[in-house]
Amino acid sequence: MATPASVHAHAPQGFIRKYIFSLDHKVIGIQYFFLALTAVFVGMFLSLLMRIHLIWPTASLPLVGTIQPETYLSLLTMHGTIMVFFVLTTAPQGGFGNYFLPIQIGAPDMAFPVLNMLSFWTTFVGFVVIICAFFVTGGAPLHGWTGYAPLSALPSAGPGEQLGADLWITSIAIFCIASLLGALNFLTTTLDMRAKGMTMMRMPLTCWSWFITAILGLLAFGVLLSAGILLLMDRNLGTSFYVPLVVVNGQVMGHKGGSPLLWQHLFWFFGHPEVYIAILPGMGVTSQILSTFSRKPIFGYRAMVYAMLSIGFFGFMVWGHHMFMSGMSPYSAFAFSILTMCIGVPSAIKTFNWLGTMYKGRIRFSTPMLYAIGFVSLFVSGGLSGPFLAQPVLDIQLHDTYFVVGHFHLIMGVAAIFGIFAATYYWFPKMFGRMMNETWGKLHFFLTLAGTYAIFMPMHYLGMAGQTRRYSQFTEVAYQTKLLPLQTFMTYAAFITIAAQLIFVINLFWSMFKGPKASDNPWESTTLEWTTSTPPPHDNFGGVTPVVHHGPYEYGVPGAAKDYVMQTDPATSTAH
Amino acid sequence: MSNATLEHGAVEHGMPGAYEAPLFGAYSKKVGMWLFLASDSLTFGALLFAFSYNRIYTAWPTPFHAASIANATIMTACLLSSSLTMVMAVFAAQRGDRAWTRNWLLATMVFGTAFIVLHGMEWTKLIGEGLTIPGFPKPASAAAGELADVSKNVPQFPATFFGLTAMHMLHVTIGVIYLGVVAFRKWFLPVLGVLWIAGYFLIPSDNVFHYGVHALGLGLLVAAIILFLKPKDYDAHDVEVAGLYWHFVDLVWMFIFPLVYLMSTRIS
Ligand code: HEM
Ligand SMILES: [Cu+2]
Numbered sequence: 001m002a003t004p005a006s007v008h009a010h011a012p013q014g015f016i017r018k019y020i021f022s023l024d025h026k027v028i029g030i031q032y033f034f035l036a037l038t039a040v041f042v043g044m045f046l047s048l049l050m051r052i053h054l055i056w057p058t059a060s061l062p063l064v065g066t067i068q069p070e071t072y073l074s075l076l077t078m079h080g081t082i083m084v085f086f087v088l089t090t091a092p093q094g095g096f097g098n099y100f101l102p103i104q105i106g107a108p109d110m111a112f113p114v115l116n117m118l119s120f121w122t123t124f125v126g127f128v129v130i131i132c133a134f135f136v137t138g139g140a141p142l143h144g145w146t147g148y149a150p151l152s153a154l155p156s157a158g159p160g161e162q163l164g165a166d167l168w169i170t171s172i173a174i175f176c177i178a179s180l181l182g183a184l185n186f187l188t189t190t191l192d193m194r195a196k197g198m199t200m201m202r203m204p205l206t207c208w209s210w211f212i213t214a215i216l217g218l219l220a221f222g223v224l225l226s227a228g229i230l231l232l233m234d235r236n237l238g239t240s241f242y243v244p245l246v247v248v249n250g251q252v253m254g255h256k257g258g259s260p261l262l263w264q265h266l267f268w269f270f271g272h273p274e275v276y277i278a279i280l281p282g283m284g285v286t287s288q289i290l291s292t293f294s295r296k297p298i299f300g301y302r303a304m305v306y307a308m309l310s311i312g313f314f315g316f317m318v319w320g321h322h323m324f325m326s327g328m329s330p331y332s333a334f335a336f337s338i339l340t341m342c343i344g345v346p347s348a349i350k351t352f353n354w355l356g357t358m359y360k361g362r363i364r365f366s367t368p369m370l371y372a373i374g375f376v377s378l379f380v381s382g383g384l385s386g387p388f389l390a391q392p393v394l395d396i397q398l399h400d401t402y403f404v405v406g407h408f409h410l411i412m413g414v415a416a417i418f419g420i421f422a423a424t425y426y427w428f429p430k431m432f433g434r435m436m437n438e439t440w441g442k443l444h445f446f447l448t449l450a451g452t453y454a455i456f457m458p459m460h461y462l463g464m465a466g467q468t469r470r471y472s473q474f475t476e477v478a479y480q481t482k483l484l485p486l487q488t489f490m491t492y493a494a495f496i497t498i499a500a501q502l503i504f505v506i507n508l509f510w511s512m513f514k515g516p517k518a519s520d521n522p523w524e525s526t527t528l529e530w531t532t533s534t535p536p537p538h539d540n541f542g543g544v545t546p547v548v549h550h551g552p553y554e555y556g557v558p559g560a561a562k563d564y565v566m567q568t569d570p571a572t573s574t575a576h
Numbered sequence: 577m578s579n580a581t582l583e584h585g586a587v588e589h590g591m592p593g594a595y596e597a598p599l600f601g602a603y604s605k606k607v608g609m610w611l612f613l614a615s616d617s618l619t620f621g622a623l624l625f626a627f628s629y630n631r632i633y634t635a636w637p638t639p640f641h642a643a644s645i646a647n648a649t650i651m652t653a654c655l656l657s658s659s660l661t662m663v664m665a666v667f668a669a670q671r672g673d674r675a676w677t678r679n680w681l682l683a684t685m686v687f688g689t690a691f692i693v694l695h696g697m698e699w700t701k702l703i704g705e706g707l708t709i710p711g712f713p714k715p716a717s718a719a720a721g722e723l724a725d726v727s728k729n730v731p732q733f734p735a736t737f738f739g740l741t742a743m744h745m746l747h748v749t750i751g752v753i754y755l756g757v758v759a760f761r762k763w764f765l766p767v768l769g770v771l772w773i774a775g776y777f778l779i780p781s782d783n784v785f786h787y788g789v790h791a792l793g794l795g796l797l798v799a800a801i802i803l804f805l806k807p808k809d810y811d812a813h814d815v816e817v818a819g820l821y822w823h824f825v826d827l828v829w830m831f832i833f834p835l836v837y838l839m840s841t842r843i844s
Binding site (some may be wrong): 107111112114115180183184185187188191192193194195196197198199200218219220221222223225226227229230233236237238239240241254255256257258259262265266269545547 | 599600709711
C-alpha cells in the first residue's frame, strides 16, 4: 500500500525510528540536507588544497604535507565528483524536494515512505564508499569527475587508479540506484497524491522543477549505471569496452579493440541531463522566491512550465556538445551544435520571466530574495558563455581550458549552490521553527556573490589565453607564468569566499537553537507549506487534507483583504 | 481504515477521497513499477547501445551453431510459458483464489529457474569451448578452437555477449526471488539460503557460477530487509505489479535473443 493510514495515525516512538531510520519524508529531507552539508565541506576543503597547490606547488601544509602532482588530480576528481553527485544532486532534490514536495501538494508523505528511507541510506552508503577511496592504497582516482577511459579503465595507469578507482565507480553505481529509487518516488507522489484542487497547473513551480528533475534522473542514471558496470568489467574482468590497444609505461596492456568514445557517449548521455538535474530545482525555488518577495504573481507561469519541460526534453539530445573535440563527424557536431543552441531559447524565456516578475514589484530584499536574484545573475553570466562553447569552431580553442571551468562553475556550481542557499534561508523557519539572522545572512550573501565572481570570472580570460584545465602546475612553464598573478588573485578570493561560508554555518546552527521563534507564515507566502504549523506535524496537516482553490502565486490581488491569497483560501474566486 | 478497504478501493492514499484523481488512473505501486521499468529499459538500452556500437565498428564474427540456437530457443520457450503462467497467477489473484495464485506463481518460478539453469549450462559449454573474457576462470579445454579464436581476435564479442546476458540473467534471478517473496513471504528465505550455500559448494570453483551464485546471497539480504520492513501479506496488486516486472524481463529477452544469438549465427 502506498501510505496506509496506520503509518500516519501516530508518529513513531523511539529515537532510532524517529530520527535515524525514519519513514517521515521531513526527517529524510533533513538527513539529505545534512549529508549534502557534510559533503560540501569536504568538497570545499579539497578545492582549497587545489587552489593552494596551483600557486605554491612546493608549500608544505599542516596535516597534508606537500601536494604531489598526481595528488592534485585526485583532489580535483574527488572535488568534482563529491560536489556534482553528493551536493548538487543531493541537497536540492533529495533535501528540499523530499521535505517540501509532499507538503506543497498537500500529501501526508511520499508515495513510498520505505523506499524513500532506503534511497537515503543507499545514498549515504555511496558517500561512505567514495570517501574510502582516499584511504586505500594508491589513494583517490585521477580521472576527473567525467571518468574518461582509458585512464579510468586501467588500474596500472596511475597510483589512484587502483582500488580507489574501483571504489569511485562503485560509489557512483550505488548513487545511481539511490537516485533511481528517489526519482520514481518523486514522480509517483506528484502524479498520485495531489490534494483536491491541486491540479498540475496549480502546482508551485518548485514542484514542477522537482517533477521534471525526477524524470531526468529516472532516465539518465539508468544509463550511467550501465556505463559504470561496463567500466568495472573492463577494470576487473579484462574486457575491452572502452580500451583500445594501449601501452602504459612501455607495457602493452591486454586490451584491444575497445573505444574510449563509447564511454564518452554513455557518460555524456547521462552527464548533460545531470547538469539540469543540478540546476532545475534551483530554477524552481528562484521562481517561488522572486514571486513571493516581489509581491507579484510569477510572470508567465505556463511559459515557465513549458520552458522547464522543453529544457528537460532537449537536455537528452545535446550530449555531443561535450565531444566536439573527440573526433566526431563534423555533421553530427553541427547537429549537436544547433540542438544545443535551441536550449538557449527556453533558458532565455525563464530569465526574462524572472525579470518580468520583479519588474514594478514591491520588492522585499530579505536574504532569500537576495540569493534568488544572485541565482538569476549567475545563471545569466554563466549561461552566456554556453552558446560560445556550443560553436564547434570556437570550442576547438576553448575545450578543456579554464573557460569551460568558468562556464560550468558559474552556471552549475555556484548558481545551484545559490539556489540551495535561497531555499535554506527561505524554508529554514518552516523546517526548524526559528528564523535565521538576516544581518549575517546578507553579509554572507554579498561576500559569497563578490567572492564567486572574483574566482570564476577570471577563469574565462585564462581559458581564452589558452590555459588548460586539470594541469597541476603552471609555475614552471615560462609562458604560463605571465598568467600567474591572475591565478594568485583567484586563490586569495577563494580564501575569503570559503571563510565567508563559516558565517553561514554559524548562522545555521545558532539560529536552529537560539534564533527567534518563527510564525507559521513569516514571508507571507501562499503555498501549502505555509498553511500548516511550524514545524509541520508528523502527517503534515494534522489529520486533515487541504483543499486547494487557487494557483500558487496570487500576490497583490486587487480587492483581496490582504495583498495575497493562500492556495487554500476558499473565498474570492479569482480567475485562474 | 482497514486493509480490506485498501485492497478493494482504487485509491491507495492515507486518506482516500481527498485527492485529485491520479494522473494515469493507476494505483501508486503500479505507477512506481512502470517508472522503474522505464528507467530499467534505459539501463538495458545503454548496454544494447554498447553492443551495437561495437558491432558496427568491428568485423563481427558469427560463430554460433545450431546447438546454441536450439538451446536458446528452448530457453525462449521457457520464458514465454512463464509469462503465460504469470498471467494466470494475476487472474487467480484478482479472483481472490490464494491457492492458485501461489501455484501459478510457483510455476512461473519453475520456468524462470529452468531458464537460468539452461542459460548457465549454455554459458559453461561456451566457456569450455573457448568463448571467454580474460577475468573468467578458464577450463583447460578453452585454449583452442573456433570460439577461442573469436575471443582472442574480437574480444568485444564475448564481452558484449556475457555482459548483456549476465545482466538479463541477473534480472531473471531477481524476478524469481521477487515472485518467491510475494508468494511465500518469509518461508522463501530459508529456501534461498539453502540454494545459495548449496550452489556455492556444488559448483566447481573453475566455473563462473561458483562466484555468480553470490547474487543469491545478496538477494537473500535484500529480501530479508524488505520482509522485515513490510511483513504484511501480499494482495492482488502486489501480484499484478510483480507480473509487470516479469513480463518486462521477458520482453528484454525478446531483444537479446535475436541480437546476440540469431544475428551471430552462421547459416551454412
Ligand atoms: C544555453 C545554455 C548552455 C549551453 C549552450 C552550454 C554549452 C556547453 C558546452 C558546449 C560545453 C562543452 C565545453 C567543452 O567541454 O569544450 C559545456 C560544458 C559544461 N556545461 Fe554548459 N551549456 C549551457 C548551459 C549549462 C547549464 C545550465 C549547466 C548546468 C547547470 C551547464 C553545465 C556544464 C558543465 C558542468 C560543463 C562541463 C563539463 C565538463 O567537461 O566537466 N551548462 N556547456
Ligand atoms: Cu552539456
